[in-house]
Each structure stands twice: as C-alpha cells, then as structure tokens.
Amino acid sequence: MKLPSKYIVLLVVLSLAGIFAYQAYWLTGLYRTMRTDLERNIIEAIRISDYNEMLIRIERLQERNREHGEMSVSTGFDSEGKQFVRSSTVLHQVSDTVIEGFTAQNDTLRRVETDTVRPQAMLHANEGFDMMLHNQSTMTGMAIYLQRGLHSGLDIMTSPEFSVYDSLVSARLRELNIPIRYRLQYLYSGYDVNDRWLYTDTLATGGTPGYTPGTDAVSYQYAFSSSGHDVYRLTTEPLSGLVLRQMAGILATSLVILIILGFSFWYLIRTILRQKTLEEMKSDFTNNITHELKTPIAVAYAATDALLNFQQADNPAKRERYLRICQEQLQRLGGLVEQILSMSMERRKTFRLKLEEVRLSDLLPALAEQHKLKADKPTDIRLDITPADLTAYADRTHLSNILSNLLDNAVKYSAGKADIVVSCHFVEHDGQKYTEISVLDHGIGIARDRLPHVFDKFYRVPTGNLHEVKGYGLGLFYVKTMVEKHNGTVEVRSEPGRGSEFIIKLRMKDEE
Template structure:
C-alpha cells in the first residue's frame, strides 16, 4: 500500500511538471506567433511609407550626386573613400527632410507606438569592363543613408531592394573626350527598430497570460489539495489501524480475565467456598470497571475544547496542586516515584474547572511515569508572570524525538519508537489534555530531547 501511494505521488508530480512544461511551451509559441505577426504588420505599414513618391524623389537626388561622383572617379579625379565621404555628406544634408516626411507619413498610420527607421546601403558596384566595388570597402562596412541611427543587431528587416541602372559619363582620361557608359548596381536594406516591442506583445497577450496564470494556480491548488487529501487519508488509515490494534489489545486482557473468572463460577468447588467465590466476584467487578473506564476514555477524551462545558471556580491553586500530587503518588505502584515541587505562592487563586484541570495534570504525570526509566523523577514548578499562571512538569524519561513533537497533541497519535512499544495506549491522553487547556483559554507546549526527558509548560491566563 505504501509503495502504491509513493508511486502515485511520483507519477502525479511528473504529470504536473509535464503539464506545466507543455503550458509554458504553448504560451511561448503563442508569444512567438504574436510577435512575428506584430512585426509583419509594422513592416507592411513601413513598406507603404517607403514607396512614397516624395521620399523616392529625395533618394533620386542622392543618386544624381552618386552618378556625378562616379564620373569623377572614372576620370581618376577622386578616390573611392572621397566618393563615399561626399555621398555621406549629401545624405546627411537630405536626411532631415527625408525623415520629417517619413514621420508625417508614420503619424497618419496611427500605429500607437514609436518606430525608428533607416535605409542602409549594402553595396555599390560598377559593372564595366571589369567589376569595381565602390562600397563596401575593407575598412568600412556600414553606410546609413537616411533615417535614425540604431544598432543593426536590435533591428528587424523591412525590405531588401536592388536597383540596376545604366549611366553615361564623359571619359577624359586619354586626352580625348569620349562618351562611355557603365552599369551601376545599388543594394538597399531598410531596417526598423521598435523599442518596446516585447512590452507591446505582452500587453496584447495580457488576457491570455492572466488566464493561463489563473489556470496554473487553480491546477497547482487542486494538485496540492489532492496530494494533501491523499496523505491525510493515508494517515487516517494508519491511525485507524493503530487505534483498532491498541484498543483490541487493551480489551483483550480484561475480557480474558473475565472469561476465566466466569468459568470458575461454574465450578462447584469454588461455589462451595465463600472466600474463593468472593475473590472471583471481585475480579469480575474490577475487570468490568476497567472495561467501563476504557470505553469512557474513548468517549470522553475524544471531545474538543469547544464541547467541554467547564464549571469554573476560584481555586486556591497551591493546595489544589498539592492534593493532586499526593493523590497521584498513591496511585502509582509500577515504579519507584520521586516528585519534587517548587511552587510560587504569589498566585493565590486561579479560576479553573477542578475536575478537568486535575485530569489534564494527571495525564501529564501519568505519561511522565509511563515513559520514565527505572525510577520516575518528576519536577513540578509554578510561576506567575504578565497576568498568566505557568505550570511546568519536567521528567527525566526517555524523551520524544524532534520530528514527533509537532504531532504530539494530535488525536490518536502515538510516538512511533521501539522504546515505547511496551507502553500501550490509545493516543488520546495528550490530545485530551490540550483540549482541556484550550478550553481554559490557555496553551500547552513541549520541549524534549531524546534520552534526556521532556518538559511540558501550561500557560493559563488569569480570568477576571
């Protein structure tokens, strides 16, 4: 059974993790699709702007400068680097007008978010008798023509275009004036940068994210509740089995004794002897009383604090405790007993229910003796502080393991230690004691260390 439950928990955890991973994967895929759709939509809007005739005319003006600079270059009046420098200067002078037009057109789109844009030149190549690359040069690989300046690594591509044109120029390199022609290829790459791209996509997915988070929390809560319920059922099953075994053991002894005593009454020899007959009847009476007390313990000690009807009285606490100690000493026969008391006489009276309060103390003293070593040594002290009465019962018994202490006051709970197997019980004593103290609006705490004894501290507020 234990192995089945363990495997069930392991499989449930694996299934929950798998579902969480799948949900995360689906959310990531949804984010990727929405981001790509968002970028594609922005790209379409930018492309419409890029085909504006006013912007094209500015590009044509720049290309006219390029044509003139290449004519000088072909006539060896300038170098590639100078050509590029003059092309940059011309682009810079035109950029203000270009970008203002771009922003006006972008404003008409009413996108609701800012988009930076630039047009780069990828290459400028002259096709003549032999190919001649004007750009890029080995030492220069970036040429922003128009638009904003931002890092290419953070940008998204809008479009890549190529123009292929044929131009004429006057060749004056050999003291002759000839008209020559060449083919010019220019590759453009348009880029855009959306600063808050991720935030915008996440806002668009806000409903989905909140819904997914809600479902995840619900699923996590149901998973936790299911596991908790499973563990609780397992614990209840174990407690039930333990309780049945314990109460069966407790009932077997008096029932067996009753059986023997009842059979003896059928013996004519015993019936003819009044002394032996009275002894058998006394045994039956004692065992009957023992069974009745066991049943009463199960019935009464299962009550909760709110079900206990206290008959509160002002009791002189020190004499009351002295009487309890004396009565307890008389009831102990199994082991030698030594009780040391250190009572603080500052507190004269305490409002308590004498019956229930004495029952709680008897339970603690009984446990101290039951789980002590060869000789039971108990120390009882009292104190009064901050309008509260404190009763401390300390023993030198076998102690309680740390991991068991948090469950000590649970109903039917018994410490699972081999040292305690000789001491059978129903696991109700400490539970009932705690309920009595709670009914008095008090608290009970335990400090213990294995093989070094236990200390129970009862705190009762002074009820005015």
C-alpha cells in the same frame, strides 16, 4: 475499488505537467506569431512610406505642370497580360513674333509621348491577368510590382527625396505603435563597367538620431526599383524585447494562472497524502484501542471467573487481590472510554466547559494516590503547591483528565522507578495572571525533532526496543485540545535520557 494514492499523485502530476507544456506551447506560438506580424508591419511601413513619398513627388510635379507643362506616368497590363509603364509629356513652348516693331509671344503645345516600356524585372503572367488574383500574397506582390513600375517612370523625371521618406517611415512606425530605434539607408548596388565585381553605395543615411546598431542588429530592406539596384534598408535591434513587452499582460496572466494551478494541485496532493496518513493512523488506532479495551475486560473477567468458579472467594487475601485487580482494570477501562467520549464531545458545537474554581490541593493528592496504586513499577509523586490554597479556573472533570494523562505518561515513560514532581504556582505575563502546573519526570525523554509532533492526534513517539509502552496516541492530543478550550497553553521541554517536563498555563478567574 480504491485507486492507490501514488497513482492519484502521478495522474495529478502528469495533468499539471500537461497544462504547463500546453501553456508553454501556446505562449511560444503566440510569441512567434507576434514577432512575424511585427516584422511584416516594419516591412510594410517601409513600402507604404515609399508609396507615400512618390505621391508627394507627384503632387509637386503637378504643381510644376501647371506652370511649365504636363507630365503623366501610367502603368498596368495590356490585353496579353503583360505589364507596361508609359510616360508622356506636354510642354508649353513660347515663340517670339515681330510685327511692325512690336514683339509678341505666342504659346504653342507640343506633346512628347514615350514608347511603352516593359522592365525585365517586372511581373509577367503567361496565363493571363485572372491568375494573379488567386490569393492575397499574389495580390500583394502585384501591388509591389505596380509600385516599382511607377518608380521606373517617376524616377526618370525626379529623384527620390530621402529626407521626406525618412520622416514618413518614422510617422508610419509611430502609427503602428512600433517604438524602435533604427538606422535608415538608401543604397545602390551594381556592377562595374566590365561587370567584374559588385559594389554598393550608400546614397543617404537617416533614422533615429544618435542610434548606432549593435553587433546583433537585424536589417529589413525593400528594393523599390524594377532592376532591384535601389534599396531602402532599415536596421534595428532584435525585436525579442519589444515582443515580450507587448506580451507582458498575457505573460503575467499566464504566470498567475500557473501559480494558482500549481498551488491548487500541490494542496490537492498534500491533502491526499494527509488523508492517506490519517487513514493509516485511524486504522492503527482502531487496532490498538481494540486491544486496549479488550485487555482490562479480559483481566477483569478472569479475576471474577476465578472468584466465582474456583472457590478463590473463600481465601480473604486472594479475594481482596482479585477484587483490586477488577477495580484497577475497570478504572483503566473507564479512563479509556472517558477519553474517547471527550474527544468526540470536543467536536460538537454544543460542547461547553463547566468552569469553576478548583483547589489544586484537593485534586492533586487523590490523583497522585491513584497513579501510585495502579502503577506497575515503584512510583514517587511529590507535590509542590504554592500557595497551599492555589486554585485553577477550569472544568474539574477535564482538568482531572488532563493531569491524569500527564501523570500516566510520566509513569509509563520512566525507566525503573518513576520519580515525578508536580509543581503548581501562579505566574504573571504581559499583565495577566496564570496558574502554572508543571509535571516533571526523569524518564527516557523525547528527541528534539519529535517535540513538535507530540501533541498531534494519534502520534506516538518511537521508543525502539527499550520500552514496550502501550498507548494509542490520543492522550497528549486530548491534553492540548482541552487546555486550549480553557484558553490556556501547554508546552513541553525534554532531553533524551534526562526526562520531560510538561507545563500548563491557565488564566485565573480575575483575568477573565
């Protein structure tokens, strides 16, 4: 059982829509993932830069320790799982001692150790330290709290160096391949002495020189103090453009794939529809050609039956009439068979034309007489061959069939009397000489929108109810195919109600 073509087309369209939808869903998910990763990297760059800035301050403090004393800061969790921050200082003290007129300087060491501090904003674990290692987010949070704990002790001794922090952020963003323009701020927020209103002070500003955030700019901030009052804020433009630029290769590849799939499915649907149309045309052709073949057979059979069984042969006039009918029908049948065989031969690789010089003055008069005899209407065929010995370099049999088809159409599509003019002469175009044969009629003509299709296989120009013209859509297709086999061209000019003109151009032998 064959699946109707409309359901095949529907399945193809649904499949293509599903592929497009899945591709769009996948690209949207990838965009969101890349955007989230980019935002996470920016926040992480802010935090890591803060940690590196503290390391730089600690290194500087160590340099001072060697000259003035020692300072240390430690943070961690005690046996109860509570976090602490502890700092201690060892100072070099110099005292003067006077001995018999000389003054001596004695160095002594004094250690000052602060009590353990547990900031209120630090992490507290009620169920012990092991609970904090259950997942990555908890470990990251623990690292943040430890970093803030270091700030609590370190910031007592030395303030953050914003210019160093700014350069570290810029370097970190370059390492992560995040080419953004940004503004960096060091903010402090708190309440007034009476705790009545919240204020925010901008202690320092840096970032990309000359950059001013737009109205749709977004901000990412990191509170680095235990109390949450000290904040680093990075403001930049929305990251959509940067994410799309990073996805440019994937988007281009996906677009190419979608275009290829779309073209493939379109071509598949087009092929299916053309195959369906061709199948319908073949079915119509089979029905039509069956009728066309049966008609001359039935007429010839009836004529011979009348001669044999109804003593019509004794009457010379009737005998001649019936025999002429048989001859005409057999000629018609032979023409049909010849065209069908010619079309089947045209597709064979072994098909070869027998080219020769054909005198048109010898070929055309006989064809004109044949079509006058078999026409069922008054027919006048005028020949204009200039010069009289004009020849065409062609296969005689196929050239005869080509002209016969054109003359047959001219007769069939003429309203009333068929007035046909066949003109033959040579023309020169682009330095090459051609034999041009024109068949002009004054029949019903062809509409302009039908002209591009008249040479298509199985195509027949609709004639409405004006004429019941028999045919099966192979004649003009045969004409075009054979003319092209001769390396020639065929064209048609027509106006409805004024007739049609078919023009054939065949290259002359000396131009081969």
